[in-house]
Amino acid sequence: MNADSQPSCPPSTGAEPTAAMTAMPVWIVAVMLTLLFLGGWYFDVYGGWFEANVYGPYHSVADVMRFQPPKGGLDAVLSLGRKLFQENCAVCHMETGIGNPANGCPPLVDSEWVKSPTPTRIAMIISKGLAGPITVNGKPYGTGVMLAVGDSLMGDEKEKAEKIAAIATYVRFQFGKVAVETKPAQVQAVRAGIKDRTSNFSVGDLMKSPE
Amino acid sequence: MLFGGAAVWLVLSCGFGLAASMTFHQPALFADCAVGTYGRVYPAWSHLFVYGFAIPSGLGVGLWLLARLGRVELAKPFLIAVGAKLWHLGVLVGLVAILNGQTSGYEWFELPRYAAVLLFLAFVLMAIWAVVTYSQRRETALYPSQWFVLAALFWFPWIFSTAVLLLQFFPVRGVVQAAVAWWFAGNLLNVWLPLAGLAVTFYLLPKLTARSLQSHYLALFVFWTVLIFGSWTGIPLHAPLPAWMITLSSVATALMIVPALAIGAIVFLTTRGAPVTGGGGPLCYSKFGAAALVLATVIAALAACPAVARVTDFTWFTHGVTALRLYGFFAMTMFAAIYHILPQISGVTVSPQRIKLHFWLAMPGALLLALPLLGGGLAQGLKMMHAEVPFLDATKAAVMGFRLSTVGELLIAFGSLVLLVNIALVVASYYRVVAKTAYAAATMTPKAAEVKS
Amino acid sequence: MKSSSTVFLAAFLALSASWAGFVLVPQLQLGRVDQAKTVPTGDNYPLARAGLAAQGAAVYRSLGCVYCHSQQVGQDGVKVEVVLLDAGTNADNTLAAIRKVSAELGRPETFIGLPKKITEVADMNAADALLKAVSEAGGKIEANVVPTGPDISRGWGRRRTVAQDYVYDAVVQIGTRRAGPDLANVGTRRADPNWQLRHLYAPAAEIPGSTMPPYRFLFQERKLKFGQHSSPDAIPLVTAGKFLDVSKDTGPADREIVPTEQARVLVAYLLSLQADAPLFESPVTPPPAPVVTTNVVVAK
Numbered sequence: 001m002n003a004d005s006q007p008s009c010p011p012s013t014g015a016e017p018t019a020a021m022t023a024m025p026v027w028i029v030a031v032m033l034t035l036l037f038l039g040g041w042y043f044d045v046y047g048g049w050f051e052a053n054v055y056g057p058y059h060s061v062a063d064v065m066r067f068q069p070p071k072g073g074l075d076a077v078l079s080l081g082r083k084l085f086q087e088n089c090a091v092c093h094m095e096t097g098i099g100n101p102a103n104g105c106p107p108l109v110d111s112e113w114v115k116s117p118t119p120t121r122i123a124m125i126i127s128k129g130l131a132g133p134i135t136v137n138g139k140p141y142g143t144g145v146m147l148a149v150g151d152s153l154m155g156d157e158k159e160k161a162e163k164i165a166a167i168a169t170y171v172r173f174q175f176g177k178v179a180v181e182t183k184p185a186q187v188q189a190v191r192a193g194i195k196d197r198t199s200n201f202s203v204g205d206l207m208k209s210p211e
Numbered sequence: 212m213l214f215g216g217a218a219v220w221l222v223l224s225c226g227f228g229l230a231a232s233m234t235f236h237q238p239a240l241f242a243d244c245a246v247g248t249y250g251r252v253y254p255a256w257s258h259l260f261v262y263g264f265a266i267p268s269g270l271g272v273g274l275w276l277l278a279r280l281g282r283v284e285l286a287k288p289f290l291i292a293v294g295a296k297l298w299h300l301g302v303l304v305g306l307v308a309i310l311n312g313q314t315s316g317y318e319w320f321e322l323p324r325y326a327a328v329l330l331f332l333a334f335v336l337m338a339i340w341a342v343v344t345y346s347q348r349r350e351t352a353l354y355p356s357q358w359f360v361l362a363a364l365f366w367f368p369w370i371f372s373t374a375v376l377l378l379q380f381f382p383v384r385g386v387v388q389a390a391v392a393w394w395f396a397g398n399l400l401n402v403w404l405p406l407a408g409l410a411v412t413f414y415l416l417p418k419l420t421a422r423s424l425q426s427h428y429l430a431l432f433v434f435w436t437v438l439i440f441g442s443w444t445g446i447p448l449h450a451p452l453p454a455w456m457i458t459l460s461s462v463a464t465a466l467m468i469v470p471a472l473a474i475g476a477i478v479f480l481t482t483r484g485a486p487v488t489g490g491g492g493p494l495c496y497s498k499f500g501a502a503a504l505v506l507a508t509v510i511a512a513l514a515a516c517p518a519v520a521r522v523t524d525f526t527w528f529t530h531g532v533t534a535l536r537l538y539g540f541f542a543m544t545m546f547a548a549i550y551h552i553l554p555q556i557s558g559v560t561v562s563p564q565r566i567k568l569h570f571w572l573a574m575p576g577a578l579l580l581a582l583p584l585l586g587g588g589l590a591q592g593l594k595m596m597h598a599e600v601p602f603l604d605a606t607k608a609a610v611m612g613f614r615l616s617t618v619g620e621l622l623i624a625f626g627s628l629v630l631l632v633n634i635a636l637v638v639a640s641y642y643r644v645v646a647k648t649a650y651a652a653a654t655m656t657p658k659a660a661e662v663k664s
Numbered sequence: 665m666k667s668s669s670t671v672f673l674a675a676f677l678a679l680s681a682s683w684a685g686f687v688l689v690p691q692l693q694l695g696r697v698d699q700a701k702t703v704p705t706g707d708n709y710p711l712a713r714a715g716l717a718a719q720g721a722a723v724y725r726s727l728g729c730v731y732c733h734s735q736q737v738g739q740d741g742v743k744v745e746v747v748l749l750d751a752g753t754n755a756d757n758t759l760a761a762i763r764k765v766s767a768e769l770g771r772p773e774t775f776i777g778l779p780k781k782i783t784e785v786a787d788m789n790a791a792d793a794l795l796k797a798v799s800e801a802g803g804k805i806e807a808n809v810v811p812t813g814p815d816i817s818r819g820w821g822r823r824r825t826v827a828q829d830y831v832y833d834a835v836v837q838i839g840t841r842r843a844g845p846d847l848a849n850v851g852t853r854r855a856d857p858n859w860q861l862r863h864l865y866a867p868a869a870e871i872p873g874s875t876m877p878p879y880r881f882l883f884q885e886r887k888l889k890f891g892q893h894s895s896p897d898a899i900p901l902v903t904a905g906k907f908l909d910v911s912k913d914t915g916p917a918d919r920e921i922v923p924t925e926q927a928r929v930l931v932a933y934l935l936s937l938q939a940d941a942p943l944f945e946s947p948v949t950p951p952p953a954p955v956v957t958t959n960v961v962v963a964k
Contacts, residue, residue, distance in 0.1 A: 386827040
């Protein structure tokens with residue numbers, strides 16, 4: 001569609017349009033300024049001021065913070081501990097903690113090891129596992145080997161300590177009715193003392209450490 | 212070239228659009244055929260309409276405007292024609308790919324990357340020579356339409372290349388893809404199409420009514436506000452994006468009322484009291500087109516208010532607004548331009564009856580397509596707000612609107628056929644005249660030679 | 665009046681501003697996000713899709729499912745429900761403690777029908793007093809964050825979807841239209857793969873009145889010879905016999921419908937669509953884990 005090779009180029013139909021230089025109606029500018037103001041107000045209230053973490057209906061990060069689950073506290077640790085127990089321990093010890101005598105898996109319910117005054121031994125068992133016979137509530141369990149479940153949890157040393165502490169808290173609360181939180185610091189201290197150990201504990205080793 | 216191809220694609224797109232609508236009237240129609248499934252036919256429609264019809268016709272019109280307003284001829288028409296052919300090839304490749312399932316998955320940008328590269332190269336080729344044409348102009352004072360065309364020539368390569376690069380070659384991660392895709396679509400529909408269409412409107416309205424454009428400053432205002440506000444539209448209310456993006460986009464969409472009002476003022480002031488020469492001709496098309504743009508923008512602005520958007524998001528309402536913008540504004544404005552330009556460059560007149568026929572098919576068609584979808588979408592949305600209403604009931608609320616809109620699509624399809632016929636006849640006559648003249652020149656020379664000797 | 669350089673400058677400024685705002689900043693804010701941790705349990709989220717589901721995502725995209733189905737859940741508001749689980753060993757003590765915080769709640773009716781929701785408060789801070797009082801008195805109480813909105817009431821999700829949910833989507837298929845229900849959580853809502861397969865083959869048979877087109881081309885229909893068993897891949901048909909194409913009245917026993925590879929991976933993808941995990945930016949209290957049957961009631 002080029003203008004070169006036309007047989008008859010028609011003359012342009014009249015002059016090209018021009019634009020009058022009359023002034024603009026002011027009301028349009030007024031409308032625009034009003035809308036800009038309203039828009040600015042709307043952004044201020046609802047826009048979250050460029051925060052990447054603020055999604056409607058929340059208006060600001062402080063708003064989102066108001067609905068976060070309570071951090072810490074026994075309940076949070078218990079729920080984490082219960083989750084980890086179900087994932088890692090319930091396989092052998094059963095969800096109800098009654099154990100599996102046929103496999104040599106001792107119960108946790110009312111176990112004196114669970115109810116001991118400090119969580120030291122529990123932390124040791126969870127970290128490095130247990131091999132060899134053990135007596136729980138007067139009954140012997142001899143054939144099973146508990147693997148070093150604690151060592152094989154995901155995460156770095158700090159996260160492992162947190163997770164083992166949560167499991168210990170849950171086990172002691174749920175099966176031993178000990179309503180005292182096991183702190184990650186306690187577990188870290190225990191693990192620091194045993195960190196070079198590569199084999200499972202035996203009952204003899206456990207008895208050597210304080211209750 | 213550009214117009215002819217555009218018309219063909221328009222007709223085809225109507226075909227696909229109709230096929231897509233059939234899904235809702237008779238769901239089992241394409242059950243056995245992967246190519247016909249709604250999820251492929253619908254993107255085929257949108258691909259063909261936007262890349263097959265809208266952009267080439269906008270580009271063609273822009274080229275003509277630059278040449279005409281600069282009082283100069285097009286630079287290197289051969290290269291521009293090559294660019295046009297390359298573009299159409301890209302569209303065809305994209306269509307085949309979409310029907311085969313190689314779609315990119317982003318709305319308004321469904322073509323796979325090999326087709327996108329073709330389109331980009333073609334556009335840049337044509338844009339470069341358009342700018343060269345502009346720089347060779349003899350008339351140095353700039354008319355508003357030229358600003359719009361130049362801005363459009365600059366706009367498309369940027370948004371398109373961003374979309375191609377960030378979505379297809381080096382995909383961004385996660386929801387940023389959606390942000391980029393919505394940014395692209397918003398810029399394409401709310402900036403590029405108005406830029407190209409308003410260039411035509413601001414040229415044709417004063418030209419065909421023999422008045423001057425009222426006013427230069429209003430046009431300048433429209434230019435700036437469309438660029439600044441329109442480029443921030445596109446993100447829907449419920450998007451999984453941080454609140455700031457959604458709020459900015461809503462505010463921008465609401466602010467588009469301002470250019471809409473200004474456009475309305477320009478149209479009203481320019482054509483007020485002018486003797487109507489229209490009667491179904493290009494003037495009617497462009498007036499209707501401008502009115503449709505104003506209406507669509509105002510409706511979209513109102514729908515940006517969260518109270519309304521909560522109801523209309525995810526319904527046919529948004530599609531209705533887009534249809535009003537595409538078919539009501541852009542297509543009609545392009546038709547106006549085509550019917551104005553074709554006789555001037557080819558020397559062949561198009562029969563006014565056929566132009567009128569097309570108008571009276573396309574105009575009610577566009578209204579029938581868009582408005583029932585708005586109403587049906589609203590009904591659907593109101594029902595969806597209440598969780599106790601079963602989902603199917605909400606969908607069924609839109610059925611009546613949908614049936615009406617399919618009738619509108621049929622009308623538009625027929626109108627597009629008329630357009631195709633018109634263009635074909637013009638091209639045929641043009642080449643017949645060229646052939647005749649060449650033949651006459653060839654047969655004349657020997658006679659002259661005989662006479663001389 | 666304007667020269668071309670002014671036009672160019674105007675266009676450049678406007679477009680670069682919006683490019684910076686909607687392309688650059690989101691990329692900086694959200695584009696390098698990887699896995700996040702849920703609150704409070706600290707699980708990694710999201711998990712990358714398994715192999716079949718990843719292939720299914722490509723099928724979903726190529727069939728254009730996104731033009732009818734969205735994958736985002738909206739949320740209009742949020743509330744905090746306080747649920748009393750157990751009165752504890754000393755119910756009178758607990759009641760007195762509650763009465764100190766709220767006279768209205770400190771009535772004996774509060775303890776009827778436990779566990780139950782006793783009140784709604786504005787946020788977690790407002791629930792603190794009650795939580796503390798009851799816990800110290802020995803009872804069990806919890807405060808649940810419950811998002812509200814039409815999508816959530818319809819069961820399409822428990823909380824709104826946020827950027828973190830789409831981090832591992834190769835092509836994000838968020839969708840902008842709902843000719844069909846939202847699919848963000850369809851993996852939890854319709855977890856039966858056979859239901860999904862049957863629904864793809866004949867939507868109107870699973871959901872009466874559905875306008876979704878049947879995707880028969882994703883399946884192969886094979887005639888069964890007399891007495892031949894159906895292959896293990898075939899979709900188990902519903903015994904009511906009305907499952908198949910309602911226009912054809914042949915019984916189900918003489919043909920079997922075997923999904924193609926495409927259908928299988930598509931269903932795997934659909935089943936992987938879940939967006940419920942509690943996140944910082946979209947808090948929700950997840951439903952309680954399965955109840956542990958011991959003699960001690962443990963707070964969730």
